[in-house]
Amino acid sequence: MSILALFDNKGKLEYVVRNYDDITKSLKTLGVRFERWETPYILSDDANQEEVIEAYKDYIDKINKEFNFKSLDVVSITKHHLKKEELRTLFIKEHTHSDFEVRFFVDGSGTFCLHIDDKIYVVLCEKGDFISVPANTKHWYDMGSQPFFKAIRFFSIEDGWVANFTEDNIPNLVPDHDRITSL
Ligand SMILES: [Fe+2]
Secondary structure (H helix, E strand, O other): OOEEEEEEOOOOEEEEEOOHHHHHHHHHOOOOEEEEOOOOOOOOOOOOHHHHHHHOHHHHHHHHHHHOOOEEEEEEEOOOOOOHHHHHHHHOOOEEOOOOEEEEEEEEEEEEEEEEOOEEEEEEEEOOEEEEEOOOOEEEEEOOOOOEEEEEEEEOOOOOOOOEEOOOOHHHHOOOHHHHOOO
């Protein structure tokens, strides 16, 4: 079940939202689009990028029509991924980019954290969740110590993911993906 947890910038929990419509409404006030989509296709755990893109072709066409994206890829990571720790360490660093960040989780789960003003919004995303984070928003992503997710990433620039890291240690102040699931 998706969760939105709000923390202050010292890491103190202020509230947790579990109702889906309330999560969507809360995030909308931040300019973050959050929707639950159908995920009717069954993919094997090790489905490759081409298989995911083929399965969700209609969804991809719909998203591209709305946003005019220039490129996309699929991030698919399981606990058996040889570089899972390296990738986790990279994604969990706070960063910004001039591109807005759009992800559609077609399998598994992951946690997006948004640092806006003096608050931290921790969003547990599950299979079927579509999230769009506005450009230049400080954020990070955690897949947890035992990752399992497949997400389609959409980019409005050809170069794809180009991050500017803030070097802030704020990700250490809030629960990671492992702990957010037990909130
Ligand atoms: Fe990002």
